[in-house]
Each structure stands twice: as structure tokens, then as C-alpha cells.
Amino acid sequence: MISPTSAARRLECDLLIVGGGINGAGIARDAAGRGLRVVLCEQHDLAQHTSSASTKLIHGGLRYLEYYEFKLVRKALQEREVLLRAAPHIMRPLRFVMPHDAAQRPAWMIRAGLFLYDHLARREFLPGSEGVALDRHPAGAPLQGSYRKGFVYSDGWVDDARLVVLNAMDAHERGATILTRTPCTGVRQEGDGWHATLDSIEQGRIDVRARAIVNAAGPWTGRFAAGALGGGYSHGLRLIKGSHIIVPRLFDHDYAYIFQNPDKRIIFAIPYQDEFTLIGTTDLEYTGEPGKVTISPEEIEYLCGMANRYFSRRISSADVVGTYSGVRPLLDDSASQASAITRDYVLECNEALPPFLNIWGGKITTYRKLAEEALDILQRRLGRRAPGWTGEAPLPGGDLQAPGELVADYDFDGFLYNFRHRYPWLPQPLAQRYARNYGSRAIAMLGNAAGLCDLGSELAPGLHEREVRYLMDVEWARSAEDILWRRTKCGLHAKPQDVERLQRWMRQDGLRRRA
Structure with missing residues (x-):
């Protein structure tokens, strides 16, 4: 899901979002859906810090x-x-x-x-x-x-954690570039925009030219704002x-x-x-x-x-x-x-420089509204007028009743019944976990599997090769921790030898793909 190295060395975008927690991912989704060119960089894994610890x-x-x-x-x-x-x-x-x-x-x-x-x-x-x-x-x-x-x-x-990943997936599917394990190491004003230097583990140095920057760095927001602006902001954390x-x-x-x-x-x-x-x-x-x-x-x-x-x-x-x-x-x-302390938020955008939006505070429940308000501010500065849309659109896997549509009412049990009928060979706990984790996307994850043997080896309790490969290919998973604790909660049942086996398989699979 990451752009080829040759195309990723230099990127141009309307919006560079620094931070892959719920606010950054939510803003990336909303912005991409409004037609903006979006790059999101996260220094570690998506939701690795605050947004998976609520x-x-x-x-x-x-x-x-x-x-x-x-x-x-x-x-x-x-x-x-x-x-x-x-x-x-x-x-x-x-x-x-x-x-x-x-x-x-x-x-x-x-x-x-x-x-x-x-x-x-x-x-x-x-x-x-x-x-x-x-x-x-x-x-x-x-x-x-x-x-x-x-x-x-x-x-x-x-x-x-899955809420963050689903927002990032939707943003990517609408054209956003999502770069995990890619810290932003430098920002400077360049004409009527910003030049940012990213340091990707997988791709090396990436230079980004952005019309606007969103500082969604969570606990690091103050530190990043100070490094990029030196001052010129009035709030803190x-x-x-x-x-x-x-x-x-x-x-x-x-x-x-x-x-x-x-x-x-x-x-x-x-x-x-x-x-x-x-x-x-x-x-x-x-x-x-x-x-x-x-x-x-x-x-x-x-x-x-x-x-x-x-x-x-x-x-x-x-x-x-x-x-x-x-x-x-x-x-x-x-x-x-x-x-x-208040759980509300303040969106602070500078006036004199090219747009640089700091996000101070917030809570997971209001992330979508925060993103909507952030895009309204940024669009005015960028001369755009596309309306908000996220309140009427399902997240990936959320269209349980009809493709691309919100559910008429909350009826997960009806979806689970149909899912189990479609895959009667899946053990009940596994079918329920797949339905819960992936919703309608579980069908894409299972692909042409017609029996348990088609899922590959069980690398950890309840975790098979096919699911791990899907998480690596589609959800930016790069480590055993990403998979066991953020993409799934299979870590609650995994022993140290399971973690070692999973990490070894992921490493070998990565080598096979690069060969």
C-alpha cells in the first residue's frame, strides 16, 4: 500500500498530516474525500500510542x-x-x-x-x-x-485501534498516501507552502512539498509545533x-x-x-x-x-x-x-504563514467532528469549497446491509448470521472475530478460501497466515505487535513462542516478496 520508492522520493500534496492517531487519520479521510491531495506520515505504527490506549x-x-x-x-x-x-x-x-x-x-x-x-x-x-x-x-x-x-x-x-486503521484505509482508497514508520524530521516555509523532510524506514528520505500542514502529533504536538514554528501559537497541552x-x-x-x-x-x-x-x-x-x-x-x-x-x-x-x-x-x-481537565479541543491555524494547523486536545468520540471542522478551516485558506461528507458514509467494512451504505439500524447479529451461513466451515469463535474485526471486508480477506486448510498455518492461537498477509498488504502491519495488539487482540492468548513464530514468518514473507 506504499507508493514505489521512485515515486515517493519527492511528493507534492495539498495537505501533509503529521501523526497517525485518530485525529490525523480522520482528517486524512475527510480531506481525501473532498478531493485534496493528502500525505499522512506517522513516526511509528498507526494508533501505536494514545489512540490504542483509550x-x-x-x-x-x-x-x-x-x-x-x-x-x-x-x-x-x-x-x-x-x-x-x-x-x-x-x-x-x-x-x-x-x-x-x-x-x-x-x-x-x-x-x-x-x-x-x-x-x-x-x-x-x-x-x-x-x-x-x-x-x-x-x-x-x-x-x-x-x-x-x-x-x-x-x-x-x-x-x-481498528477505528484509526479504518479511517486510514478509507483515506488511502480515496487517494491519500499513508506512510507509517516515517517521522517528519524537518519543516521549513518555502514560498507559499511548506517543505518537509520525512525519514521512512522502508523508503529512506522523502521530500514533501505541501500547501498546508496539520500537526496531529498527539502528545508530541507542542514539540512539533515548536520545532516547525518556533513560536506563534497560544495553546498548550x-x-x-x-x-x-x-x-x-x-x-x-x-x-x-x-x-x-x-x-x-x-x-x-x-x-x-x-x-x-x-x-x-x-x-x-x-x-x-x-x-x-x-x-x-x-x-x-x-x-x-x-x-x-x-x-x-x-x-x-x-x-x-x-x-x-x-x-x-x-x-x-x-x-x-x-x-x-477538559476533553474538548481547539484548532489553531496561523494567519500570516502558509496554513499550519495545530490540534490541541480532543477525544476519540469527537474525532470525526474535529476532522470536519479542521477541513472547513483549511479549505477556506486553500480556496476550496467541497462540502463535508463523512457523516453519511460507512467506514471500510461497515456497510453490513448494502455496499457503500450506512446501516438502517444497528443489526450486527443479522450480518454475523449471514456470514456464518456463507462460511459454515469456519469455527464459531473465528467467524465471530472475523466479522467483528473486518465486517464486510472479511469476505475480501478470506478470498477464495473454501476450508480451514486454505487459511494457512496457525501462527498464533486463532491467527492464520491468510489473515496476517492481509494485514500486511492492506493495513500497514509490519510487526507481531502491530498484529497481535492493534489489528487484532490475539495477543491476549499468545505465548512468547507464538510471538516469535509470527515475527519470524512475517520477516521471511517479506524476504520472499523482495526476492
Whole structure:
């Protein structure tokens, strides 16, 4: 999917996007669909950092109402069903249970907040909130007996890393050049545009002439802006560390939980990959290198302790089977507590120079709206007038009911039934994972396969050669980590020898192709 070396040494484009997280990929998709010539470069893998380390929720942010962030919450709520319709294979509606702890907030306050949450934006297929008696509700069984009342409301779940990849795929299919493992090492103004130097692992030095630049570098946004502009921008970021733990499944139902804690923070406990429960997140100020963030023993103990306040089955660090951490680049609004910092964003575009757009802040739920607003700003500067379009178009694989069309309603189960009927030889867990990961694109991934033997060797549990080759050819996967943790979650079941075998096969396959 990368242009031939001879053609990639010098590139000309309307828009150079630096950063392959959700904001960069979303802007690349929107821009390519409006007819702009787009180059996106990412120093590592797509979604390798912040955009694969979220709590994996498409949500309005119920707790932000407490900080009077009504505009942000409304914008996020409006996006929930737009995104669910665009990618119903990697997203799904999710009902959240909030056990009522009278020591935290009175019930009337929670009811008022949920009423507002239900009505700030129109809902078409997500049900509203309700109060429940936990002693008679399925979600009450795993909880300690002291929690008798609770509330249930709707939001959504998303495979965050795959959301980034799908945006990049759509951008590429509309003409964008996507360059992973390609840092931008230098930028200078050149006439009425910019000259950028890229350093690609696969292609060497690439010189790019761009009419405009988008700084979507996430935690590195401030650093890149300073290097490119020297100054001339008025906003900044606070880097907040968020960590999660994965433990064996703590409950057998499909509800998720939101827990209020004495320190005013909240954590979620979410069904994860069928066999596990995902618990997070922490909110801590971070001053280290963004690419080297890891969970601390204290964070593990904190998350276990907060879960133990609510669940009757106690957990400890010995139960943790996986962890991940990320650095959230939040807009610096001078909030005293990390958990109170706004999740809104500011798009700052210089006036005197050729367009250079810095993205400060943001959250995964509002990425599409951010991209739309960014393109409206850039088009005015570039003399373009193409309208926005992403709100009415499915992401790759999301057209479950008709090619190229949004789903009329959320009906993943109907697609899964037809998919299994089409490939009856696929084991049920594998069929479900393919349908979830790739949606309608699973058919292209399987190609002419007529039996399990056509998928090739099993390189890791549930991961066959054909899928790995597809991920390398179509989704820019270059390492075992890319595949096991970002393109799939097969790493949860992989042993060290599986990782080694997969990496060796990928290396040998690459050598065969170059021979």
C-alpha cells in the first residue's frame, strides 16, 4: 500500500498530516474525500500510542456534566449514533450500570444528570436511562450486597485501534498516501507552502512539498509545533497518563459498569474480548517521554482496590493478565485536578504563514467532528469549497446491509448470521472475530478460501497466515505487535513462542516478496 520508492522520493500534496492517531487519520479521510491531495506520515505504527490506549468507549462523557461541559457533552452525544452506524462491526451499543453509593452523590442528582444526558442530543436506537433494583437485576449479582439501587444508561464501545486503521484505509482508497514508520524530521516555509523532510524506514528520505500542514502529533504536538514554528501559537497541552488492567471475566452478562470513587474519579469495568474484564482508567500527570509510558504497581493496586469496593469477587495484582497505558494530550485549561481537565479541543491555524494547523486536545468520540471542522478551516485558506461528507458514509467494512451504505439500524447479529451461513466451515469463535474485526471486508480477506486448510498455518492461537498477509498488504502491519495488539487482540492468548513464530514468518514473507 506504499507508493514505489521512485515515486515517493519527492511528493507534492495539498495537505501533509503529521501523526497517525485518530485525529490525523480522520482528517486524512475527510480531506481525501473532498478531493485534496493528502500525505499522512506517522513516526511509528498507526494508533501505536494514545489512540490504542483509550477505555474504548464512544460516549458523551456523563461525568463532564459535573464540570458544566454541556457543549462538549452534546457534541459527543450527537456523534455516538453517527459512528455506530458508520462502523457497526467494530462498535456496539453498550448499557452501563451505575450502582448508587449514597456517600458519593444523592440519587436525585444522578437522575437529573441522566435526564440531561438522555435529552442533550437526539437518540434513534440507543435506549434511555432508567433506575433499577440491583437485587433483581442481572448486573446486581456480581456486586456486593450493600448496593441495592442503581441506574442504567446507554453509550457505546469501540475497538479504538481498528477505528484509526479504518479511517486510514478509507483515506488511502480515496487517494491519500499513508506512510507509517516515517517521522517528519524537518519543516521549513518555502514560498507559499511548506517543505518537509520525512525519514521512512522502508523508503529512506522523502521530500514533501505541501500547501498546508496539520500537526496531529498527539502528545508530541507542542514539540512539533515548536520545532516547525518556533513560536506563534497560544495553546498548550497537559499530558495525562491513563492506565488499564485486564483480568479474567468478573461477570457473565453484557452490561458494563461505571463506578464512582471517593477521590472523585470514576473507573469503568467493561466486558472485553469475551473472556476478560477491562478496568480503567487512572488520571495522572505525566512528564516523561510519551512513547515510553507504562503502568505502575501503584496504579494496578489502585484499580484493583476501586473494583474491590464494588465487586464481591476480590481481585489483586496476581489476577492481572494484561495492562496498557497511554498519554492523553489534553488541552491545558488550568484545571487543578487531572480528572477535571477538559476533553474538548481547539484548532489553531496561523494567519500570516502558509496554513499550519495545530490540534490541541480532543477525544476519540469527537474525532470525526474535529476532522470536519479542521477541513472547513483549511479549505477556506486553500480556496476550496467541497462540502463535508463523512457523516453519511460507512467506514471500510461497515456497510453490513448494502455496499457503500450506512446501516438502517444497528443489526450486527443479522450480518454475523449471514456470514456464518456463507462460511459454515469456519469455527464459531473465528467467524465471530472475523466479522467483528473486518465486517464486510472479511469476505475480501478470506478470498477464495473454501476450508480451514486454505487459511494457512496457525501462527498464533486463532491467527492464520491468510489473515496476517492481509494485514500486511492492506493495513500497514509490519510487526507481531502491530498484529497481535492493534489489528487484532490475539495477543491476549499468545505465548512468547507464538510471538516469535509470527515475527519470524512475517520477516521471511517479506524476504520472499523482495526476492
